[in-house]
Amino acid sequence: MNDEYVIDFVRIIENIVRITTIANELHNELHASNRRWWVRPVNLTRQEEGFFKTCIKQLQEKDEEHFFKVTRMNVSSFNLLLSLLKQRMERFSNRKAIDPETRLAVTLLFLAHGCNFNVISWAYKIGISTVRKIIYETCDAIWNELHVVYLSPPNLSEQKGIANKFYVKTGMPNCLGAIDGKHIRITSPRNSGSLYYNYKKTFSIVLMASCDANYVFTYVDVGALGSQSDGGIFARSAFGSKLLNGTLEVPSDAKLPGTSTSFPYYYVGDSAFPLKQNLMRPYPGRQLDEDKDKFNIVLSKARVHIENAFGILANRWRVLHTTISAFPKNVDKIVLATVVLHNFLMLQNDRNYFTLEYADHSVGNQEINGRxxxxxxxxxxxxQRTVNRSTTNAFQLRETPKEFISRNTL
Incomplete structure (x- = not known):
């Protein structure tokens, strides 16, 4: 190899190095000017100009009526809830962390109105991924912190109290609660096929619950696939499986009021549920004998409590009326949070959240729909279809409360 060739080769290498260096410098400069912000400039004014400071805080201090419309609770309930959740919601960071009060307000706005994540992001001046994370984490905190107190299964003494209240309100003896299930619409989960596709041709998960005579939920199960048969959903729920196989803890048989006849305690449901020893449903058909018709009317008065409980729940927490765009596990968190918040506010006697006129009620002999x-x-x-077969013994058992109601109903 001659010297001239070597010199040319070295020059070519030098040119390549120089061009590469220039290209890298230009790339780094361009990347530096276009890289994403750690915090978007528009969000740097969150503390002074965000929705919490300009709206929520002012409503909290000066306009409780509109504060309720935003958060679905009065100021004292909000402050109590915040105190219960504060420790779980505190975050620590090198940057200024979003405080628990703002986190709770963001979540309540989402649950109460079903707002799009983008809308909340723009209003609160918080990144959309941060909004999503805040909501899921706060829903988790609400469930984990509150369900033991506000959604614990009633003990035997409490169950007897529930039965007494149902009898006084409706004339249905030994009734421990009303049960039903509702479909909660969701967007189609990725790669889920038809697992969540229900008979209404939408995608959903199922919320199964029971309630007492005060529209407070006593048992709840959420997350069943919308494609499952209704009987299958109930049987697979923790509450339903125990009720069907007779392992649910209920009080011992008690005498029907004013009689010497002992009868089991039971829950009431509509015709979608099987007839079992601890589960009553109405007689089928339309032109029924008078005693069967009376039984159905009284059972319906008890069963409608769960319809009202769901109605109040979904009216106050409008996210349940939207098609929730989230992974199923996060939808579960959202739904469970609304149920616990419902119980929390009902048991706190928040008069803005619920009054008697809000549920179906009677004025004299007139039945009035709830607001x-x-x-x-x-x-x-x-x-409306029954998958679990009823037993002959259950058909015979139903005759006893039917006769009792026939004798004691005008």
């Missing part, structure tokens, strides 16, 4: 029915449609109930 929630005027404001929102009902959540989609189970398709």
């Amino acid at each position: 929630w029915r005027e404001e929102v449609p009902s959540l989609e109930s189970f398709h």
